[in-house]
Amino acid sequence: MATNILTLLRTVWRWIYRAIKAGLVLLTVLLLTGAVYQHFAVKADLEKYPPPGRMVDVDGHLFHINCTGAGPLTVILEGGAGASSLAWAWIQPEVAKSAKVCSYDRAGYSWSAPSALPMDAINTSRQLHDLLTAANIPGPYILVGHSIGGAYARMFAANYPQDVAGLVLVDATNPSVLETYAEVDLPKVEDWTPPTVQVFPYLASVGAMRAVLGLGLFNLAAGLPADTEAPANAFLAQTDYLKTVVWEYRFLPDTLKQIRSLQPLNDLPVAVIVAGRFIGLDTETAAKFINWHRKQQRNWLNLSRNSSLRTIEEADHISLMTNYRHAHEVAKTIIEMVNNEGLKLMR
Numbered sequence: 001m002a003t004n005i006l007t008l009l010r011t012v013w014r015w016i017y018r019a020i021k022a023g024l025v026l027l028t029v030l031l032l033t034g035a036v037y038q039h040f041a042v043k044a045d046l047e048k049y050p051p052p053g054r055m056v057d058v059d060g061h062l063f064h065i066n067c068t069g070a071g072p073l074t075v076i077l078e079g080g081a082g083a084s085s086l087a088w089a090w091i092q093p094e095v096a097k098s099a100k101v102c103s104y105d106r107a108g109y110s111w112s113a114p115s116a117l118p119m120d121a122i123n124t125s126r127q128l129h130d131l132l133t134a135a136n137i138p139g140p141y142i143l144v145g146h147s148i149g150g151a152y153a154r155m156f157a158a159n160y161p162q163d164v165a166g167l168v169l170v171d172a173t174n175p176s177v178l179e180t181y182a183e184v185d186l187p188k189v190e191d192w193t194p195p196t197v198q199v200f201p202y203l204a205s206v207g208a209m210r211a212v213l214g215l216g217l218f219n220l221a222a223g224l225p226a227d228t229e230a231p232a233n234a235f236l237a238q239t240d241y242l243k244t245v246v247w248e249y250r251f252l253p254d255t256l257k258q259i260r261s262l263q264p265l266n267d268l269p270v271a272v273i274v275a276g277r278f279i280g281l282d283t284e285t286a287a288k289f290i291n292w293h294r295k296q297q298r299n300w301l302n303l304s305r306n307s308s309l310r311t312i313e314e315a316d317h318i319s320l321m322t323n324y325r326h327a328h329e330v331a332k333t334i335i336e337m338v339n340n341e342g343l344k345l346m347r
Helices: 002-048 091-095 121-134 149-159 177-184 195-205 208-214 226-236 239-250 252-260 283-303 324-346
Strands: 054-058 061-068 074-078 100-104 141-146 164-170 270-275 307-312
Touching (some): 054 121, 074 091, 074 121, 074 149, 091 100, 091 324, 100 121, 121 252, 141 149, 141 324, 149 164, 164 324, 177 283, 195 208, 195 239, 208 226, 226 239, 239 252, 270 283, 270 324, 283 307, 307 324
Parallel strands (some): 074 100, 141 164
Antiparallel strands (some): 054 061, 061 100
16 A cells, blocks of 8 residues: 555656646746847837937937937936936927927937946936937037936036026926935835846847736836837837836936035026826825825925926826826926027027
């Protein structure tokens, strides 16, 4: 009897071992197949979606910058964390009716080559300045920054004040969140990188990120024009792009600490745009977040004696860029500053 049981156990374990071995072989084959598929899919994406602007060599590093429109002032668009030049698809054409306007890709996003430099405000603002110089795009500039892009624009204005005519901060991340995060039970800024985002580069390396986007998940481009949403999602499925997102989040605390100690901007025109809604939260929590968020945004008014604040009540942080009506309101604020500062140049 005992011998029969031992024989049965050996047989069962033999079959379990074979199943595990077969499963590992199958998984290896799937991963290798996915990696090969991803390699050729990326090549196909780059051929299908060429850069709409021009590629500029900055000390051996290629950056993509896309300028449209004309005028004495140049508007520079700086996107939020994880956002490329494509995020301005609604806003840039509107502003281009009144001024020259340039969107660009930070190192590692879309068509710009990756960089090993820390992706903080000091390096990012310096790279932008070097890019504008290499591309022969002189100031004066009106800098527009969405989310963490506002912090980069803030650093640029501090380091190159002679080149800056105005600042538009679109629901920009204020350094005050370094101290006030606990008021709404947020984690420390050092822990703001979403765990899912840290996994995405690995999914992308084997082609699985394309399936995630295909299911409508992590579609940050939803709401943008159809001819923009497709290339934006193509880049969101690329390993290097997603590694850059993780890299940028890593330096978010450094960026906020760097701009926290900067001096005010005297009388520089500063327009602050605030989103009036938080989505995905219950009514009580949303109200708490809205009050906290508005308090952080009002801190931007201390930048200059010539500052203003506007709240777009029906907009949330992302829809300011992706919803046509909300983006149109953002563009109107930018154009108002262009017109006001343009008149000063003509006097």
